[in-house]
Amino acid sequence: MQSYGGWTGKTLRVNLSTGKISQEDTARYKEYLGGTGVGYRVLWDEVPAKTRSFDEANKIVMGGGPLTGTSAPCGGRTSITTIFPCVYPTELVGTGHMGGHWGAELKYAGWDNVIVEGKSDKPVYIAISDDRVEIRDASHLWRNGIYRATASICQEMGPETQVAAIGQAGENLVRMSVVMNAFSHSAGGVGSVFGSKKLKAVAVRGSGSIKIAANAQEWKKLRRYVLSLMGGNNQHVVPSTPQPWSEFSAPRSRWTARKGLFWGAANPVIETGECRPEELNRIGFRTMKATYDLGPEAEKHTVRMGGCASCPIRCHSQIDVPSVEAKYGVSRYAASTCVGWNGRMYFKSFPDGPAGTTSIEAAVVGKHMADDYGVWTCYSQLQRDFRWAYENGFIKANLPAEEYKSIDWSKCEAGDPGFLKELYRRIALREGEFGIAFGEGPGYLAARWQFPQSYFNSEATHYWKMGHPGHHANEDAGQAGVLINLIYNRDAQCHSHSNFVRNGLPTSIQKQLAEKLWGSGAVDDVQNFTRMNPDKAKFAVWALLRKELHDSLTLCNWMYPMVASPLKSRNYEGDNGIEAQLYSLVTGDRKDAAELDLVAERIFNLHRALTIRDMGTAEMRTVHDVIPDRIFDLPENKQPFTPGTNKMDREDMETAKDLFYQALGWDRKTGAPTRATLERLGLKDVAEKLAGMGLLPV
Amino acid sequence: MPLYGAWSALLPDSGEVILENAKGMIVADSTRCVGCKLCELACTEFNEGRSQPSLARVKISRNYNFGPRGQQAGFNRGMGEFGNLRLVQDVCLQCPHPVPCATACPYGAIVMDPKTGARVVDQKKCRGCRVCQRACPWEMTTFNETTAKASKCFLCNGEPECVAVCPTGALRFVSWNNLTKAVPVRQAILPVTKDYVSAGCSNCHSKRR
Numbered sequence: 001m002q003s004y005g006g007w008t009g010k011t012l013r014v015n016l017s018t019g020k021i022s023q024e025d026t027a028r029y030k031e032y033l034g035g036t037g038v039g040y041r042v043l044w045d046e047v048p049a050k051t052r053s054f055d056e057a058n059k060i061v062m063g064g065g066p067l068t069g070t071s072a073p074c075g076g077r078t079s080i081t082t083i084f085p086c087v088y089p090t091e092l093v094g095t096g097h098m099g100g101h102w103g104a105e106l107k108y109a110g111w112d113n114v115i116v117e118g119k120s121d122k123p124v125y126i127a128i129s130d131d132r133v134e135i136r137d138a139s140h141l142w143r144n145g146i147y148r149a150t151a152s153i154c155q156e157m158g159p160e161t162q163v164a165a166i167g168q169a170g171e172n173l174v175r176m177s178v179v180m181n182a183f184s185h186s187a188g189g190v191g192s193v194f195g196s197k198k199l200k201a202v203a204v205r206g207s208g209s210i211k212i213a214a215n216a217q218e219w220k221k222l223r224r225y226v227l228s229l230m231g232g233n234n235q236h237v238v239p240s241t242p243q244p245w246s247e248f249s250a251p252r253s254r255w256t257a258r259k260g261l262f263w264g265a266a267n268p269v270i271e272t273g274e275c276r277p278e279e280l281n282r283i284g285f286r287t288m289k290a291t292y293d294l295g296p297e298a299e300k301h302t303v304r305m306g307g308c309a310s311c312p313i314r315c316h317s318q319i320d321v322p323s324v325e326a327k328y329g330v331s332r333y334a335a336s337t338c339v340g341w342n343g344r345m346y347f348k349s350f351p352d353g354p355a356g357t358t359s360i361e362a363a364v365v366g367k368h369m370a371d372d373y374g375v376w377t378c379y380s381q382l383q384r385d386f387r388w389a390y391e392n393g394f395i396k397a398n399l400p401a402e403e404y405k406s407i408d409w410s411k412c413e414a415g416d417p418g419f420l421k422e423l424y425r426r427i428a429l430r431e432g433e434f435g436i437a438f439g440e441g442p443g444y445l446a447a448r449w450q451f452p453q454s455y456f457n458s459e460a461t462h463y464w465k466m467g468h469p470g471h472h473a474n475e476d477a478g479q480a481g482v483l484i485n486l487i488y489n490r491d492a493q494c495h496s497h498s499n500f501v502r503n504g505l506p507t508s509i510q511k512q513l514a515e516k517l518w519g520s521g522a523v524d525d526v527q528n529f530t531r532m533n534p535d536k537a538k539f540a541v542w543a544l545l546r547k548e549l550h551d552s553l554t555l556c557n558w559m560y561p562m563v564a565s566p567l568k569s570r571n572y573e574g575d576n577g578i579e580a581q582l583y584s585l586v587t588g589d590r591k592d593a594a595e596l597d598l599v600a601e602r603i604f605n606l607h608r609a610l611t612i613r614d615m616g617t618a619e620m621r622t623v624h625d626v627i628p629d630r631i632f633d634l635p636e637n638k639q640p641f642t643p644g645t646n647k648m649d650r651e652d653m654e655t656a657k658d659l660f661y662q663a664l665g666w667d668r669k670t671g672a673p674t675r676a677t678l679e680r681l682g683l684k685d686v687a688e689k690l691a692g693m694g695l696l697p698v
Numbered sequence: 699m700p701l702y703g704a705w706s707a708l709l710p711d712s713g714e715v716i717l718e719n720a721k722g723m724i725v726a727d728s729t730r731c732v733g734c735k736l737c738e739l740a741c742t743e744f745n746e747g748r749s750q751p752s753l754a755r756v757k758i759s760r761n762y763n764f765g766p767r768g769q770q771a772g773f774n775r776g777m778g779e780f781g782n783l784r785l786v787q788d789v790c791l792q793c794p795h796p797v798p799c800a801t802a803c804p805y806g807a808i809v810m811d812p813k814t815g816a817r818v819v820d821q822k823k824c825r826g827c828r829v830c831q832r833a834c835p836w837e838m839t840t841f842n843e844t845t846a847k848a849s850k851c852f853l854c855n856g857e858p859e860c861v862a863v864c865p866t867g868a869l870r871f872v873s874w875n876n877l878t879k880a881v882p883v884r885q886a887i888l889p890v891t892k893d894y895v896s897a898g899c900s901n902c903h904s905k906r907r
Binding site (some may be wrong): 069070071101104107108147148150151154155159160161182183206207208209210211212215216219220223266267268270280281282283284285303304305306307308309310311312313314318320331332333335 | 729730731732733734735736739740742743744745746747748749750751752753759760762763764768769773774779780781782783784785843844862863864865866867
């Protein structure tokens with residue numbers, strides 16, 4: 001491993017049962033890159049089939065990959081892979097992903113990954129200062145929120161320390177809990193696994209280095225090339241408003257900078273201004289996420305944008321809302337992005353309208369409560385479930401009368417953000433039936449309160465399967481979106497496809513770009529989808545493999561792949577080989593896009609193999625890869641593949657599965673990887689083991 | 699041309715007394731900093747071929763969480779990501795004479811680059827004693843643990859990489875000005891002055907002369 005750049009070459013293993021701390025050569029995981037790839041391999045090798053999330057035998061694998069911590073643009077991400085607690089009804093492999101600065105710091109400390117195993121009998125945290133690794137007492141941190149835990153650990157280890165910690169939710173084995181670092185970057189769903197091991201935090205401080213294999217000029221040139229193809233957040237490549245330099249504009253683009261739009265709480269204020277593609281020293285202004293997420297009222301509260309290590313696209317809004325201090329007793333300063341601001345969604349309305357000051361206050365209070373207690377909202381499923389259960393009388397029906405009365409529902413009705421303090425406290429501390437039920441997560445909640453079919457079939461709940469919502473499914477990419485959403489055990493978290501179809505370019509240009517990559521049939525106009533075809537299967541496979549690749553390298557799947565660009569001079573073409581170029585120059589292990597996609601396929605098949613092993617069946621097609629009825633049945637008055645609807649067709653989706661399984665070399669009947677495919681990917685040992693368990697398709 | 703004291707030729711290691719000012723300097727606008735830390739990475743990747751914030755000659759990591767004054771003011775009353783969200787970058791001020799790091803160096807290893815006027819560590823002369831790290835009031839001298847030599851901002855020979863890589867233009871390369879009285883210091887310095895340097899001082903500053 002010494003001969004490569006990118007990797008530090010060392011993997012850290014900490015056993016909390018025995019207190020043993022050991023070091024391993026990362027070389028054994030090179031064919032899995034890092035991040036989720038290593039996570040799946042460790043779970044396959046070391047965690048017995050059907051291990052439950054909170055069992056001592058479950059392990060946590062956290063880390064970045066060879067690009068993490070380098071200046072590879074948007075390489076600041078960390079994957080935390082484990083037996084994922086929110087999967088319903090059987091806990092299965094899953095990953096929580098977080099940005100921030102923890103993964104980069106771990107690399108500087110000299111470690112590629114951390115494998116945590118066993119279970120402590122008292123609260124501890126893992127302190128990593130370069131080579132010095134200790135399991136330290138955390139009894140003074142237990143029962144405290146993430147903010148205090150972080151502050152206290154930084155007092156002990158130094159102010160630069162990056163702390164990935166859980167709050168009370170994780171400690172109390174609330175399934176809907178996170179691990180969080182850097183104030184606003186959380187890995188969803190995995191906090192309670194930390195809690196089950198009595199592990200409060202993993203804190204890192206690093207003074208070391210990562211070698212870049214290529215020479216500096218070559219590396220600099222590639223970085224500039226990548227930046228030249230970059231768009232705004234989600235790789236949206238046209239601005240949201242008409243601008244002289246751009247042929248196109250699209251209102252929902254996240255390239256939101258424009259003349260007259262300010263970081264209004266910067267002191268003095270800063271205009272985001274026009275940010276033309278070639279202005280690389282203004283690329284950080286391109287995405288003004290505060291107003292995109294929170295509405296125009298947020299402009300005056302915007303201190304700046306922020307985000308992860310080594311990313312020039314800043315997607316976390318950093319806002320200052322002074323009024324929340326006196327009104328709700330939380331800090332006026334808050335940072336988050338996207339659904340992280342969805343404290344607003346618990347309320348039907350606010351006294352000053354849906355996007356007024358109160359809605360921003362609700363976003364801030366919600367952020368602080370969720371991020372300090374460490375509660376996960378599961379792509380806002382918690383909010384949607386709460387609204388649905390409240391409006392349909394399921395909260396009243398399932399709570400003891402005393403408990404129901406003890407909740408101040410008038411605040412909820414009145415749109416008072418103070419309601420969130422009570423809501424999150426009950427969930428994080430597992431108070432009463434309300435706290436326990438909502439903390440269990442959508443699948444367990446629905447079973448516990450016996451939600452009727454109308455819950456599962458509601459567009460409002462957006463429920464998909466196995467305890468999780470849909471996440472960029474047919475509403476974005478038709479059949480490809482559905483295929484992507486049926487493959488994981490949690491919500492799909494894949495953006496390769498949605499970034500492309502939402503990039504703001506006209507469909508005619510998207511089709512031209514698609515033709516070269518997957519065939520022109522791969523993309524349709526949203527709300528005017530066509531029947532399944534092999535191009536769409538190729539598109540879905542590509543999207544999934546790249547997502548796994550990104551979570552292993554690591555690069556941000558909210559920005560990559562970059563197959564479209566803002567450059568008219570290139571006919572808006574991006575470059576499908578950027579990930580491979582970055583990987584090759586950083587590590588010195590020269591691979592082209594196809595070779596790296598093969599690695600991604602290996603990683604992805606391991607995820608499938610783990611799912612099959614732990615479900616104890618190779619019958620994925622009908623048991624695992626299920627699709628909610630609502631996407632075939634709603635809206636009732638529309639026919640599939642007609643203008644104005646994203647409705648899908650049952651028979652057509654079965655064809656889609658056929659083509660998808662075929663494209664992956666999986667058994668068409670069951671959707672399980674075949675021996676030939678596993679062997680082609682260098683997973684002979686996996687094939688042998690599955691065969692021994694009777695889980696290989698015949 | 700570097701301008702040295704006429705007496706410097708008499709000293710064992712000539713060049714450690716720098717009288718000329720740098721031609722340029724980097725200034726940081728903290729209101730524009732978005733905390734990506736790309737400046738630190740550009741500094742070491744394009745100069746040493748390694749990603750290593752601890753060696754970077756522009757500094758943001760140490761202020762990122764809590765600001766330059768740490769947690770003294772309380773969790774959300776201070777600065778930084780966990781405070782009022784304001785991020786502060788630290789840059790080398792390219793101090794005028796007497797240049798603290800150069801004056802403190804026992805080996806005369808901190809010299810002037812004639813091209814930029816930047817004060818730079820002569821890697822051949824540096825013996826790795828770290829005295830310069832204690833001499834800079836702004837804690838801007840860094841140490842390369844791999845080579846066991848000190849390092850400091852040398853303005854990338856006139857084209858600073860941190861400035862080029864900054865996504866918000868929060869770092870700018872401008873004409874030099876003396877800002878040493880305008881920027882709050884970070885540490886009490888360890889005053890070390892070699893006998894022959896003090897002798898040199900009185901050479902110019904003594905009333906008797």
